[in-house]
Amino acid sequence: MSHPASEASPAPDASTSPVGAEGSVPATAQDAGPVAQPEPSGPALLEVKDLLVTFGRKKAFRPLVETRAVDGISFNLYQGETLGLVGESGCGKSTTARGVMRLVEPKSGSVKLNGKELLGLPIKELRPARKDIQMVFQDPYSSLDPSMLVRESIGEPLDVHMKMNRQQKTERVAELLRLVGLPPDYMVRYPHEFSGGQRQRLTIARAIAADPKILVLDEAVSALDVSTQNQVIDLLEELSQKIGLTYLFIAHDLSVVRHISDRVAVMYLGQIVEHGPTKAVFDEPAHPYTEALLSAVPIPSPKTQRSRERIVLAGDPPDPSRVPPGCRFHTRCAYAMDICRTVMPQPTPKVGGGEVACHLHTSGPMLQGRSLRIISTGSTRTIENDAAQVVA
């Protein structure tokens, strides 16, 4: 961490502990909280450590402004699981995915796929190494070339990664179409002949063409209508069982994430603030941001929605190029203490598994990884905070 405020923090090395690796959390924190339900064990399929992605913006006669879009995040992805990555726009979840795939070049950190380091590989070696990790994007209208037949679009990864003759290729495309629930004779059609849901099936077919192990789904169902969205979610669940796919599922819709994910990581301004098993994060949120985010999602049941506690955060998320010192969330946080304004919190283990980066757990009320519900007031709160207003 090169953030000036973090130098004062008690356990600077804790920030390097990857999501899911319980062993590397600071000893003090481990003594304090009981650690139930360990994370998936065994070697991780994908190991991301201290990933840092920055964007520079140079204006004439002004110094370079550096935006740390992804600021030292770490997580592990295990075989067969679905890790949900949630957060608001601009928090760096898509940049994380792009950094992992080296679609943007990370500044530092490490990305290991099956134990093999991807960062720093020359592009010639990167291509075959990256075969195992493929991506599906949000907009199925712009991610298919309108002038290519379905057969050509889906067959393209086969040309790049597998040496196949014409007939093998046609057979493989037919098999892929069947796998995503479309008739094989659709391969001689153009994208404009398909609906949004069908197009998303095509992009999924293309993504799994070269037999990847991991699929990165960046808002892959967000552009679809509810009724078609579920069909695609069902397909993803079916594929994970049939061909053992592992998903990194990025979405802003928390209801969908809750449904599909085994574990969830919550991001705010380029950092993971809380992660853990889905149920633990959603039912027992330990970070004030997670709590506020969850309470902002309206529930499709009038009675439940009327009786819920609502936390309305003031202001917008701060500009990622001017992050506040200390805890990045303190400008909008209902529980902010003095320490939050100067010292960056370090991850501590959560009851029920996972980690949370918030001072409430190590000072003040000393929650020690327990749910925030212990100290919530149970009524509707509007958080007024001058700092947030100024930043906005």
Next chain:
Amino acid sequence: MTKAVSQSASSGAVLSDRPTLEVEDLFVEVLTEKGWATVVDGVSFSVARGETLGIVGESGSGKSVTCLSITGLMPPKQTRVRAKTMRLKEHDLLSLSPRQMADVRGPVISMIFQEPMSSLNPAFTVGDQIAEVLRRHEGLSRKAAKERAIGLLARVGVPNPARRFKQYPYEFSGGMRQRVMIAIALACNPDIIIADEPTTALDVTVQAQVLELLRDIQREHGMSIIFITHDLGVVADICDRVVVMYAGQIVEGAQLDTLFEQPEHPYMEGLLAAMPRMDNSLAELVSIPGNPPRVGAFPEGCRFNPRCKYADDRCRTGESPVLELAAPNHTTRCLRHDEITLTGTT
């Protein structure tokens, strides 16, 4: 039956006085490559004073076109609009000239759109765009309009309104832009605001702020709101009464709680089962098979029949069924609503 129902549908509001907006048998045709296609087919509803009516439907169901037709904002050469009644307070919208319609938009009815960035003019300051409305409709001087506009910016929760008045839209975040749009819509104290997916492009925490703001303003001014959305969570949060649209028709209409707890149309039942719920991960997601029909290719009989698990032979032939009363204040376009029992949410 049809007549009786459309009357009861338009007087279905709980409040006893005359509704602010009444629409009866609205038909909208648009010119496509293949000729005229009916995109809104016999839509009737009314909105009472101070009421929030939700219009729910998937993309292409005709919910936006319905509202654009009411406000006279559909392109005139490619659109044909007819209706039995389209009354907004004392104005008969069907007989207004475009110029008269422009006088109604602003002081009587105004709209908030989904994309705050594309609805604001990037070349003018935010302040100018709010003041423009006041100068046009209330004939205020530059100075008076500026004062009122700054007051409006403060009202919708824009910090530093006097400084923000002089800034351009690009200097605002998405949530702040949507607040500016609300300020413009509010400028002349309209009787009714049509909000077309106003929070769809926003993050959930900002969405919560904007919904809260709309609720506060409605409480203050007693205005009516038509809230168009596809998100049943947002509907449950803000609406009093809801109509559900499918393939250009209203298929169900009821009070909020009734609609969610005892839906009377299989499409609404399907939508409820399809919504993943954040407070319950165990419930299995049930998809509605197939896709919504395309405009101009609506199926024979009930338009939902190819996707409906309850459909029988009667549903597959003839004209599309008419809206019937399933219970007091509860309409449905399902032929079999008496024979089937549908599940809602609690």
